[in-house]
Amino acid sequence: MPFSVHMRRAFLTIGVSLLALGAGARAEEASTTDAAEPYRLVRSLQNIQDQVISGDITALDMQRFLLGEIDRRLREASASVFDDTRNVDAALIYAMSGGNPSTLDLLAQRDVSGNFDNRVTSILRRYLNGRGAGAVKQLKEVVPEYRFTTIGPYLQLIGANAMMETDKETALKYFDWARLEAPGTIIEEAALRRALMMTSRSGDTAAALPYARRYARRYMNSPYASQFADVFVALAIDHPKALPPEEIEAALSLVERRRQREIYLRLARRAAINGDKPLTDFATARAKALSEPDETSPLALAKLYSGLVDIPSDGIEDVLTRLGGIADQDLSPKDRFLRDAAQIVAEEVMAPPDADSLAQANRDMSDKEYRDRMSELALDAETTGSTDPQPAPDLQQPTGSETAPRGQALDARMDQAENLVASGRARLKDIDALLAKEGE
Numbered sequence: 001m002p003f004s005v006h007m008r009r010a011f012l013t014i015g016v017s018l019l020a021l022g023a024g025a026r027a028e029e030a031s032t033t034d035a036a037e038p039y040r041l042v043r044s045l046q047n048i049q050d051q052v053i054s055g056d057i058t059a060l061d062m063q064r065f066l067l068g069e070i071d072r073r074l075r076e077a078s079a080s081v082f083d084d085t086r087n088v089d090a091a092l093i094y095a096m097s098g099g100n101p102s103t104l105d106l107l108a109q110r111d112v113s114g115n116f117d118n119r120v121t122s123i124l125r126r127y128l129n130g131r132g133a134g135a136v137k138q139l140k141e142v143v144p145e146y147r148f149t150t151i152g153p154y155l156q157l158i159g160a161n162a163m164m165e166t167d168k169e170t171a172l173k174y175f176d177w178a179r180l181e182a183p184g185t186i187i188e189e190a191a192l193r194r195a196l197m198m199t200s201r202s203g204d205t206a207a208a209l210p211y212a213r214r215y216a217r218r219y220m221n222s223p224y225a226s227q228f229a230d231v232f233v234a235l236a237i238d239h240p241k242a243l244p245p246e247e248i249e250a251a252l253s254l255v256e257r258r259r260q261r262e263i264y265l266r267l268a269r270r271a272a273i274n275g276d277k278p279l280t281d282f283a284t285a286r287a288k289a290l291s292e293p294d295e296t297s298p299l300a301l302a303k304l305y306s307g308l309v310d311i312p313s314d315g316i317e318d319v320l321t322r323l324g325g326i327a328d329q330d331l332s333p334k335d336r337f338l339r340d341a342a343q344i345v346a347e348e349v350m351a352p353p354d355a356d357s358l359a360q361a362n363r364d365m366s367d368k369e370y371r372d373r374m375s376e377l378a379l380d381a382e383t384t385g386s387t388d389p390q391p392a393p394d395l396q397q398p399t400g401s402e403t404a405p406r407g408q409a410l411d412a413r414m415d416q417a418e419n420l421v422a423s424g425r426a427r428l429k430d431i432d433a434l435l436a437k438e439g440e
Contacts (some may be wrong), residue, residue, distance in 0.1 A: 031161065038077065041070045042090035045097060049186045055221025063098075071100050072106060082107075082115040089150045092120060096154040101128040120146075120155070132162035137162070143174060153182040157191055164198050172207070189219045193228055200235045205242035208235060213251050220255045229259075233266045237274060247283045261290040261298055268305040280305055300331060 051059040074091055081087050095104040103122075108121040119142050119164035126135040127399045139159040146152045160174035172195060196211035212235065215228050222228075232251075236243045243251075248267070252260050268283035284302040291298040 036073060037084070037090075038070060038073055038081065038094070039084070039086035039090040041066060041073060042093050042097075045070060045094070046185070049097065050184065053186045053189045053219060053222040053224070060142055060223075067094075067097075067099055067347055070094050071103050074103055079110060079113060080110070083113070084234070084420060085115075086150075088115050091116075091152050092124065093154055095124055096151075096158060097126060100213065101125065104128070105276045118144075120151070121168045123155075127158055127162060132158070133166065135164065136162055140170065147177065148181070153178045154184075156181070159190070160438060161194065168198060184218075189215075192219065193224060193231075196228065197231050200231050200238075203239070205235070208244065209247070216251050217254050220259045225259065228265045229266055232263060233270055236267055237270050237276075237280070240276075240279070241403070247284070248282075257290050261287050264290065265271070265298060265301050265305070268302065272305040297331075304331065340414070366425065 025072055025262065045063065048059045048063045048066060070090075071094075074094065077087070082091070082280060091107055092102065095101060104121060104124060106124070108116055108118075116353060119138055120297045123135045123138050123142060126132060136159075139162060142158045143152075143155050146155050152324060156174040156178035160171040163171040163174070175191045175195040175198075179188040179195075182188050182191075192215045196208055199205075199208040199211065212228075212232055215225075216232075219225060219228070236248055251418045252263060255263070264287040268280050268287060271279035271283055287302045291302070316343070
């Protein structure tokens, strides 16, 4: 009897162990299958993208990997996978997050069970193929319906993008919905940046400034912050009353020092070329204050922009000395070009007039010689090499009146100098616009 009891116990123990092993194997298999679900991978993609706009550039490699992996899993998934609405949403979010548009086409074609909303897939297929304007009517029906759902903020962002040019009021409403329903995410970052772009272009400074402050406070580490900087600088240049120096400083006060300096240098460049001395002086002073003594390149740029704007006001010889003292290695090719152009303008102001130079025909010849010199400098800037560390300002092309020869001779040396400086400043604008086109 004792033997049989021990035997029964032994067999019972073995049976329990085998059951446990079987259960563990099934659990592991289930866990592996669950982990492969598209919605889990898309959640990881969302987390990675939020890390990217927080400044973690190393996450870009993982983002590329996940996009490829999600694409493969969606293409290989059986139809039953999309009986789970989380996987349907995941496929749509993947498509709206930089995924392969053809994968959404494939899934829509395979969907015989009606798991995908045909209206949504139709909108996305149009939008992702560059035909978003044709989906505006459907977007206005679908976006409110899907508000407060998983894909809601993505649809709102797409809808706003599609309507930016045709229905600004609705676009702005959708941008606001998107950022409020997805705080701290790549959706909010994009919504703030694009809403700022739209309102600043339309001159709606009352709406643009709050967007600018929010973006500056939250997303200056984003790889897309350079676009914000360009829009912010244009806002300051085009609307000086709405964005005076004290407001600029307040908006940028929470931005990291290096980023602040970059924006102030961009602002100084634009202001100098526009001939706005007070704004140039303010921006260059802030850039200098945000630079350490051994940071030669930012200090050189501040010196350059200050010199550009001082040509008509300071002693020309002093300006030439300051410009000539800026080392080539501290400037990008485009900024070397601007320095050389400014030196030519200053040298023309200092050149003694002669009787021939006051004649219209010779003025035309002088303008031609100037343009030839500028062409040589432009060729040198183009072939010298590297990209400008700050994107070229988006200046408008000058009008014909800015470049047309003067209609009459100058009757005094002072008049000649003033007109030459004004012409030179217009030429600097022309040069900078040309460089901006070359950099695109």
